[in-house]
Amino acid sequence: MNDIRKIERDVNMANTKISARSVDVFYGETHAIRNVSVDIADRTVTAFIGPSGCGKSTFLRCLNRMNDTIETCRVTGDIELDGRDINARSVDAVQLRAQVGMVFQKPNPFPKSIYDNVAYGPKIHGMARNKAELDEIVEKALRRGAIWDEVKDRLHAPGTGLSGGQQQRLCIARAVATEPEVLLMDEPCSALDPIATAQVEELIDELRQDYAVVIVTHSMQQAARVSQKTAFFHLGDLVEYDDTDRIFTNPRDQRTESYITGRIG
Amino acid sequence: MTGFAFLLLLMAAILGYMLNRYAAQSVRAGGGRFHSLTGYHGMFSALLVLVPVLTIILAWLVLQGPLIDRMVMGGLPQGALQGLDTGGRQLVLAEIKSIAGGRVFGTPEDWKLAAADRLVALRETSGWLLVVVVAVLGLSIIAFARSRVSAGFRARQGVERIVSGLMIFCSTVAVFTTVGIILSLTFETYRFFQAVPVSEFLFGTNWEPQIPIRADQIAAEGAFGWLPVILGTMVITVVALVVAIPIGLLSAIYLNEFAPGRVRSVVKPVLEILAGVPTVVYGFFAILVVAPAIRSFGATIDIDVAPNTALAAGGVMGIMLIPFISSFADDALSAVPQAMRDGSLGLGATRGEMMTTVLFPAALPGIVGGILLAVSRAIGETMIVVMAAGLMARMTINPLDSVTTVTVQIVTLLIGDTSFDNPKTLAAFALGMMLFLVTLVINIFALRIVRKYREAYD
Ligand SMILES: Nc1ncnc2c1ncn2[C@@H]1O[C@H](COP(=O)(O)OP(=O)(O)OP(=O)(O)O)[C@@H](O)[C@H]1O
Numbered sequence: 001m002n003d004i005r006k007i008e009r010d011v012n013m014a015n016t017k018i019s020a021r022s023v024d025v026f027y028g029e030t031h032a033i034r035n036v037s038v039d040i041a042d043r044t045v046t047a048f049i050g051p052s053g054c055g056k057s058t059f060l061r062c063l064n065r066m067n068d069t070i071e072t073c074r075v076t077g078d079i080e081l082d083g084r085d086i087n088a089r090s091v092d093a094v095q096l097r098a099q100v101g102m103v104f105q106k107p108n109p110f111p112k113s114i115y116d117n118v119a120y121g122p123k124i125h126g127m128a129r130n131k132a133e134l135d136e137i138v139e140k141a142l143r144r145g146a147i148w149d150e151v152k153d154r155l156h157a158p159g160t161g162l163s164g165g166q167q168q169r170l171c172i173a174r175a176v177a178t179e180p181e182v183l184l185m186d187e188p189c190s191a192l193d194p195i196a197t198a199q200v201e202e203l204i205d206e207l208r209q210d211y212a213v214v215i216v217t218h219s220m221q222q223a224a225r226v227s228q229k230t231a232f233f234h235l236g237d238l239v240e241y242d243d244t245d246r247i248f249t250n251p252r253d254q255r256t257e258s259y260i261t262g263r264i265g
Numbered sequence: 266m267t268g269f270a271f272l273l274l275l276m277a278a279i280l281g282y283m284l285n286r287y288a289a290q291s292v293r294a295g296g297g298r299f300h301s302l303t304g305y306h307g308m309f310s311a312l313l314v315l316v317p318v319l320t321i322i323l324a325w326l327v328l329q330g331p332l333i334d335r336m337v338m339g340g341l342p343q344g345a346l347q348g349l350d351t352g353g354r355q356l357v358l359a360e361i362k363s364i365a366g367g368r369v370f371g372t373p374e375d376w377k378l379a380a381a382d383r384l385v386a387l388r389e390t391s392g393w394l395l396v397v398v399v400a401v402l403g404l405s406i407i408a409f410a411r412s413r414v415s416a417g418f419r420a421r422q423g424v425e426r427i428v429s430g431l432m433i434f435c436s437t438v439a440v441f442t443t444v445g446i447i448l449s450l451t452f453e454t455y456r457f458f459q460a461v462p463v464s465e466f467l468f469g470t471n472w473e474p475q476i477p478i479r480a481d482q483i484a485a486e487g488a489f490g491w492l493p494v495i496l497g498t499m500v501i502t503v504v505a506l507v508v509a510i511p512i513g514l515l516s517a518i519y520l521n522e523f524a525p526g527r528v529r530s531v532v533k534p535v536l537e538i539l540a541g542v543p544t545v546v547y548g549f550f551a552i553l554v555v556a557p558a559i560r561s562f563g564a565t566i567d568i569d570v571a572p573n574t575a576l577a578a579g580g581v582m583g584i585m586l587i588p589f590i591s592s593f594a595d596d597a598l599s600a601v602p603q604a605m606r607d608g609s610l611g612l613g614a615t616r617g618e619m620m621t622t623v624l625f626p627a628a629l630p631g632i633v634g635g636i637l638l639a640v641s642r643a644i645g646e647t648m649i650v651v652m653a654a655g656l657m658a659r660m661t662i663n664p665l666d667s668v669t670t671v672t673v674q675i676v677t678l679l680i681g682d683t684s685f686d687n688p689k690t691l692a693a694f695a696l697g698m699m700l701f702l703v704t705l706v707i708n709i710f711a712l713r714i715v716r717k718y719r720e721a722y723d
């Protein structure tokens with residue numbers, strides 16, 4: 001009995017893709033994230049939930065060092081990807097971001113053709129040796145982004161000409177195209193209709209076979225549907241982090257319960 | 266008198282404002298929902314008075330002068346103007362005017378004194394008439410505006426209509442000025458081409474705009490081939506752009522994307538100061554510093570350099586153009602949304618890759634706009650080249666040679682005592698016209714190119 005437990009824990013340990021310890025984030029004087037520690041498992045969907053302004057996006061952006069690009073932003077604490085400190089000098093932020101892809105809260109396609117949008121990452125990372133390979137990568141990514149059927153006849157039309165929901169799926173395809181190991185998604189479905197949402201959720205479920213996926217969402221149902229782990233943030237604190245089932249059926253903290261039942265937020 | 270008319274108008278506008286506002290307030294106090302705020306009712310009255318009456322005053326001031334002159338000249342005694350041509354009549358009128366102004370030279374004829382009195386009297390009458398017209402018109406408009414005040418009256422839209430009329434007027438002023446300038450250029454150019462054949466001007470490779478002033482003077486026939494002149498302009502422009510575009514663009518990119526906030530806050534204002542240096546200062550910088558430096562450097566490596574080189578003038582002009590290009594490019598780059606940058610960096614692009622693949626294409630229209638402005642400035646720039654470029658027109662593209670430019674030639678053609686019906690003077694208009702056309706064509710081309718390659722974000 002005891003042995004089995006030990007083995008299970010070992011597997012869990014080996015499974016940890018990202019491990020954050022005592023992370024604090026400041027925007028100038030504002031303390032946006034306070035002492036957050038989280039282990040994000042590989043091949044798992046982790047949902048971040050919490051009221052608006054509680055720091056979900058901020059914490060997500062720590063995981064691929066996007067906060068480096070904000071001059072006023074300061075991050076302290078340890079974040080390890082596969083056991084390697086991502087803030088170490090030896091780690092190249094550019095390389096890291098190719099490994100840890102990101103889909104932003106607002107759809108932000110480049111003002112280029114749909115094809116060039118998706119081919120952007122593969123091109124700068126030299127993933128294709130010729131045009132045919134690139135075509136293949138683009139098609140695969142667009143299919144995974146559940147948008148291929150809608151755009152296959154106009155791959156060379158500008159990506160900005162798509163509807164909001166299509167743009168968001170294009171951005172997902174663009175992020176997937178670089179074959180990241182971790183995919184960070186900041187409210188990927190906030191601009192999508194129920195059908196596209198279902199498609200994206202299906203995609204997330206599929207991505208879980210190979211990647212660690214972290215998704216920020218305001219929809220409890222979505223968190224419950226797609227994620228295995230859920231973290232609840234409140235005012236910069238990580239209040240509770242546990243299996244999704246447990247968070248939604250039997251939360252430990254009073255604040256979590258209030259939030260998921262709709263009393264705060 | 267005119268001052269009084271303006272004062273009256275101002276008072277009428279204020280009065281109209283107060284009256285309407287007050288009326289609106291009292292209607293409102295009586296209860297009922299108002300369509301417009303009371304201030305709008307006031308504004309409506311004030312604008313309704315201001316716009317038409319101001320127009321009338323201005324038109325009056327423009328027209329009264331010529332009209333009074335005619336009446337005075339018409340009222341002169343029979344025979345006073347006998348045997349005088351237009352110039353002579355003008356002289357008489359000028360004398361009458363100066364007498365009316367109290368400056369009497371010698372002893373003028375009696376009829377001139379009488380005419381001067383008449384002039385003064387007419388001016389007086391005109392002034393009073395103006396005041397009366399303003400007063401009557403102002404009061405009736407105030408009364409009309411006052412009668413419109415009611416809960417349902419849409420003063421808000423009324424004010425907007427008047428203001429938008431005003432805006433239309435202002436924008437047509439710019440259009441008409443442009444049209445006027447083009448027309449006068451065209452007209453004078455046409456006169457030039459009556460004296461000099463078009464083909465000689467367009468395809469001639471000789472520019473020696475000397476014309477005998479008197480018929481018996483011995484001088485060479487002038488030659489008016491503009492090619493060497495425009496070639497000089499081109500050489501200097503190219504030199505200037507070769508200096509300005511790389512420096513301007515790279516500094517904009519550095520400041521926008523790579524420089525820490527502190528560096529940016531120092532360098533940007535300094536670049537803008539560069540834009541404020543008067544071109545005449547650049548001019549003596551070019552002749553006193555740059556040209557001798559190039560010449561002595563040429564001497565050390567055994568190259569013969571002219572004292573006034575295109576390189577010196579163009580190089581200094583390039584420095585003058587740096588701030589244009591860099592500030593336009595900087596604005597265009599800053600206008601690209603942060604989301605674009607995030608998207609690119611988030612996919613693992615370096616800042617440099619982000620710049621070349623996303624920011625630059627998105628900012629292209631603004632950047633090209635800055636370059637275009639710089640090209641127009643370079644082609645039209647006068648002071649630096651007058652001081653630092655040569656006067657002799659030569660068919661050469663060697664930047665170490667002395668060249669002249671279109672603007673320099675225009676200046677030299679118009680300096681000195683010349684009459685306006687001489688091909689030498691008219692040639693200046695023809696050159697101006699060509700300069701205008703060249704700039705226009707460059708602009709049209711560049712806009713085409715931008716439209717083709719731009720990557721619009723929204
Ligand atoms: N660039 C910034 N500069 C300064 N403060 C910031 C910046 N970005 C975020 N903040 C602050 O950090 C806190 C957390 O913001 P964050 O965007 O992470 O919230 P969020 O949980 O993602 O909210 P939402 O659900 O509305 O997206 C907020 O108080 C916000 O005001």
Ligand SMILES: [Mg+2]
Nearest residue numbers: 056057105186
């Ligand atoms: Mg957010």
